[in-house]
Every structure is written in structure tokens, then in C-alpha cells.
Amino acid sequence: MASRSFPSPVPDPDTEAFWQAAKDGTFMIGSCRNCGEKHYYPRSVCPHCGSDDVTLVASSGTGEIYSWSVLRRADPPYAIAYVTLDDGPTMMTNIVDCDLDALAIGQRVELVFSPTEDEDGPPVPTFRPTAP
Amino acid sequence: MSINGKAYVAGVYEHPTRKAVDKSLAQLHAESALGALADAGLGKNDIDGYFCAGDAPGLGALSMADYLGLKLRHIDTTECGGSSYILHVGHAAEAIALGKCSVALITLAGRPRAEGMATGTAPRNYGSTSPDVAFEFPFGPTVVNMYAMCANRHMYEYGTTSEQLAWIKVAASHHAQHNPDAMLKKVVTVEEVVNSPMISDPLHRLDCCVISDGGGAIIVTSPEVARSLERPLVRVRGAGEAPKHQMGGAVDLTYSGARWSGAMAFEEAGVKPADMKYVSIYDSFTITVLMQLEDLGFCEKGQGGRLVSDGNLISGVGSLPFNTDGGGLCNNHPANRGGLTKVVEAVRQLRGEAHPAVQVANCDLALAHGTGGSLGTRHGAATVILERE
Numbered sequence: 001m002a003s004r005s006f007p008s009p010v011p012d013p014d015t016e017a018f019w020q021a022a023k024d025g026t027f028m029i030g031s032c033r034n035c036g037e038k039h040y041y042p043r044s045v046c047p048h049c050g051s052d053d054v055t056l057v058a059s060s061g062t063g064e065i066y067s068w069s070v071l072r073r074a075d076p077p078y079a080i081a082y083v084t085l086d087d088g089p090t091m092m093t094n095i096v097d098c099d100l101d102a103l104a105i106g107q108r109v110e111l112v113f114s115p116t117e118d119e120d121g122p123p124v125p126t127f128r129p130t131a132p
Numbered sequence: 133m134s135i136n137g138k139a140y141v142a143g144v145y146e147h148p149t150r151k152a153v154d155k156s157l158a159q160l161h162a163e164s165a166l167g168a169l170a171d172a173g174l175g176k177n178d179i180d181g182y183f184c185a186g187d188a189p190g191l192g193a194l195s196m197a198d199y200l201g202l203k204l205r206h207i208d209t210t211e212c213g214g215s216s217y218i219l220h221v222g223h224a225a226e227a228i229a230l231g232k233c234s235v236a237l238i239t240l241a242g243r244p245r246a247e248g249m250a251t252g253t254a255p256r257n258y259g260s261t262s263p264d265v266a267f268e269f270p271f272g273p274t275v276v277n278m279y280a281m282c283a284n285r286h287m288y289e290y291g292t293t294s295e296q297l298a299w300i301k302v303a304a305s306h307h308a309q310h311n312p313d314a315m316l317k318k319v320v321t322v323e324e325v326v327n328s329p330m331i332s333d334p335l336h337r338l339d340c341c342v343i344s345d346g347g348g349a350i351i352v353t354s355p356e357v358a359r360s361l362e363r364p365l366v367r368v369r370g371a372g373e374a375p376k377h378q379m380g381g382a383v384d385l386t387y388s389g390a391r392w393s394g395a396m397a398f399e400e401a402g403v404k405p406a407d408m409k410y411v412s413i414y415d416s417f418t419i420t421v422l423m424q425l426e427d428l429g430f431c432e433k434g435q436g437g438r439l440v441s442d443g444n445l446i447s448g449v450g451s452l453p454f455n456t457d458g459g460g461l462c463n464n465h466p467a468n469r470g471g472l473t474k475v476v477e478a479v480r481q482l483r484g485e486a487h488p489a490v491q492v493a494n495c496d497l498a499l500a501h502g503t504g505g506s507l508g509t510r511h512g513a514a515t516v517i518l519e520r521e
Contacts, residue, residue: 006270007269007270008270009266009267009270010266011266012261015266029381030380037380039380041263041264041267043263047379047380048380066383067282068281068284069281069332069333070333071272071274071276071331071332072331072333073253073276074253080272080277082385084383088381090381091381092268105285105288116270124271126271
């Protein structure tokens with residue numbers, strides 16, 4: 001069985017700061033100074049109010065599984081999920097370091113950065129079940 | 133201003149191929165166009181409006197206009213994934229109502245089988261300029277696991293079961309047995325669906341649509357042109373379109389844009405879901421059908437499982453006959469896009485030209501609905517309501 005590897009994301013001017021923070025070990029989400037709403041993925045315009053006065057803020061990195069699915073046909077099978085952060089936004093991710101047969105909606109999870117394929121590539125934000 | 137009664141579907145064609153190793157992409161578009169023209173009783177030089185989407189080769193409308201030698205005064209290349217062609221019917225009616233064209237051609241074609249594409253289970257990278265790619269592609273989003281997450285959440289919130297989803301496939305298979313062109317003609321049972329291999333929890337192999345090459349075309353005309361032809365009159369009564377996406381992280385996988393596109397189409401047509409004699413519903417997966425039926429208003433939200441059970445979608449058996457050609461689940465899913473064939477079967481039903489075993493009696497009002505993109509991330513919903521005069 002092959003081991004799971006993550007393609008490296010390609011930063012652009014819009015997201016460079018997010019990926020640099022990830023390299024430094026901090027998981028950021030978008031935040032709007034105008035309306036105060038959080039958003040994900042981060043971008044240059046607030047998708048809630050339309051203001052361009054947006055910034056990045058550190059996330060707690062904790063949340064719960066909104067939905068999940070294990071792609072049994074993949075080698076190796078992996079768990080894709082949407083996680084709803086305690087900070088607000090729901091984001092696409094993978095659940096790692098877990099029993100693929102014991103995932104559940106509502107399960108508490110915490111952030112763990114996973115390394116990616118390129119040597120200089122930033123890590124990606126994945127989640128693992130929170131220890132009981 | 134409304135498009136109700138301003139345009140007619142005068143010709144439709146579904147390409148019979150399901151694997152087209154011997155045909156080019158442009159050729160499939162062209163053969164589909166000629167088929168729809170012949171069905172309408174029109175010629176190539178009657179076309180003055182052309183509509184196509186992201187599956188068209190090269191520069192899209194320009195490349196196909198060049199290939200076919202079209203002289204046009206209106207083009208529309210709105211790309212909305214597999215729902216594009218349903219949306220194009222509405223746009224064509226708008227253009228015709230405004231006098232921008234009088235004979236509109238809509239084409240679709242693709243050859244994912246001939247090209248060996250891993251359609252459902254391999255992540256698709258839409259390119260690094262797509263702003264979502266860096267935040268999604270590394271996690272392996274595929275067509276099937278995205279829809280699977282919708283199904284999982286729907287089950288969690290509403291108690292929907294795999295057996296209820298399976299009924300959708302069962303109904304499609306009952307229809308496909310009568311379609312000589314269908315890829316899967318074998319009638320299946322609920323047990324066979326839920327016992328087929330798990331592809332991505334909770335979707336089994338038989339919850340998934342077929343992968344096929346092929347294409348199709350639609351001719352939409354002005355009332356004057358339609359009345360000059362020998363074909364039954366199928367009038368466009370209403371249309372609606374809407375995108376749905378993640379709204380900055382306010383993700384809700386339990387409903388689709390059909391909630392909005394359907395409401396717009398019903399309002400424009402001046403009819404309600406209960407008036408529909410037949411429905412064509414996009415069916416990439418069983419869950420796709422269930423969610424769209426709920427969102428179009430055929431039942432209360434969350435009651436889709438009950439609606440589709442016990443053969444209720446089977447023509448001649450249930451109260452809501454759907455996809456009587458076998459749909460994407462059993463018949464055909466050309467170019468991985470299901471919208472165009474949905475219009476084709478609705479028109480066959482309205483004309484009384486569906487297979488006699490699945491023809492709905494007195495079918496005078498029908499709906500075709502599509503989803504393009506992915507219910508799990510971002511998609512375009514398009515609804516059209518058609519009436520036989």
C-alpha cells in the first residue's frame with residue numbers, strides 16, 4: 001500500500017502570507033476589519049460584506065467534523081472532511097492519524113500540519129481526533 | 133418581461149455513441165448539431181444563434197462556428213458545468229424574445245472514456261489560478277467523495293438511508309431496460325445497490341452514474357419558426373439559474389441551488405411542482421436526485437428519502453416519473469455533463485416519443501433540472517419548465 005502524500009499548494013500574492021504562517025507553524029483564517037466576520041479560504045475581499053479591509057488572524061485550530069467520507073477506492077484510502085472551526089468557518093481538509101472506520105459527524109478534532117511533496121512546499125492544515 | 137411562451141424547443145438529439153474512440157470532439161458536436169437540426173426539420177444555415185460551454189473544443193463557440201460554417205448574430209458560452217445546457221435553453225429563450233436570434237443551437241460533446249479519464253475517483257486540478265485550489269486540491273477532493281459528504285450530512289440531519297438512495301437507482305434501471313442505447317440495461321434491486329462495493333462512504337458503486345462518451349444538441353426557436361415546422365410544439369414556460377458555493381466558510385451541504393433556480397422557474401411558468409407530469413433530474417449520484425427533488429419543492433426538506441422510495445419514481449408505478457431514458461445512472465452521461473440529455477428526454481416525453489413502456493400518459497408539463505460543478509463545493513443550478521401545446 002502506498003503512503004498518503006499531499007500535493008504542495010502553490011502560493012500566490014493573495015495567499016503568500018497564509019502559507020508563510022503555515023511554514024512558521026501558525027494556522028490563520030481570514031478576518032474582516034469592517035464587518036468582523038471570519039472567512040475561509042483567505043482572500044483579498046471579504047465574501048460577507050465586500051470590504052477589502054481584510055487581514056489574517058490566528059485560529060484556535062480546534063473544531064468538529066461537519067461531514068466526512070473515506071475514499072475506499074484510493075490507495076491508500078483517505079478521509080476527506082469539512083471541519084467547522086470553533087472560530088466560525090467550515091473548511092475542507094483531511095482527517096489524519098485516525099481510525100478510518102471510527103469517524104463521525106460532530107467528532108472533536110484539532111489541527112495538525114501535514115508536510116507536502118515539494119521540499120520547499122508549505123505544509124497543509126489537516127486535523128486529527130482530539131484525545132478524549 | 134418573461135420568457136414564458138416566447139420560445140419553443142423545436143429539435144433535440146442524443147448521440148447514440150457511448151464510446152467514441154473513432155470520432156473527434158468537434159465531430160461529436162457537429163453530428164449532434166446535425167441530428168437536432170434533422171429532428172426539427174431545419175438546415176444548418178437556419179441557425180443564427182449558437183450556445184456552448186466548457187466542453188467545446190478550442191475557442192469554444194468560435195471554433196465550432198468555424199468548423200460548422202455558421203453565420204451567427206448571437207453567441208453565448210456561459211459555462212456552468214453540466215447544468216450549462218439547461219441554462220442555455222433559458223438564455224436562448226431570452227435572446228429569441230429580444231429578437232437577437234430566431235434559431236438557437238445548443239451543443240454538448242465529450243469523450244472521457246476514449247481518453248481514459250478517471251472521472252469520479254481522481255482529484256481534478258482546475259489550475260493554480262483557481263483561488264480555491266491551494267486550499268482544496270491537496271486534500272484529494274474527487275467528484276465522488278464530495279457528493280458522498282453531502283449524502284453523509286443529509287443522513288445525519290434527516291435520517292436518510294442508503295436503502296432510500298438505492299430506490300433512485302432502482303427506478304432508473306427499470307427505465308433503462310427499455311432503452312437500447314443505455315449502458316446499463318439490467319434491472320437492479322435495493323439489495324444489489326446497497327451491497328455493491330463502497331466507493332466513498334456512504335456511496336456505493338451503484339449509487340454512481342455511468343461514464344460515457346457522446347453528446348447531444350437542442351434547437352430553440354421563435355414561435356413563428358416553431359409553428360412553421362412539422363414537429364409537436366414544446367413551449368418554454370419558465371427558467372431559473374443560480375450558483376451556490378461555500379459563502380466564505382458558511383458551508384451547508386444539505387441543500388442545492390435548486391432551491392433558488394426552481395423557485396424562479398416555477399414563478400415564471402406560473403405553475404407548481406405538483407403540476408409536473410414528468411421530471412428530468414440530474415443524477416450524477418443518487419444523492420444528487422434526492423437533494424434536488426427536495427429543493428425544487430417536490431416534498432418538504434428532509435423528506436426526499438420517503439419521496440423516492442417504493443418505486444415512486446418509476447413511470448407507470450409511482451406518482452413522480454423521472455429520467456425515463458435511464459438517466460446518467462444507467463443510460464448516458466456524455467462529457468461527464470448531464471444537463472443536455474435531461475432536456476432531450478423531457479422533450480421526448482412531451483411529444484409522446486418516449487419508449488412506450490415508460491411514456492407518461494397525457495404528458496403536457498415537464499421539468500428539467502441540472503447541477504453543474506459539485507454539490508460539495510460550488511455549483512450552478514439550472515431549471516427549465518416546458519409545456520406541450
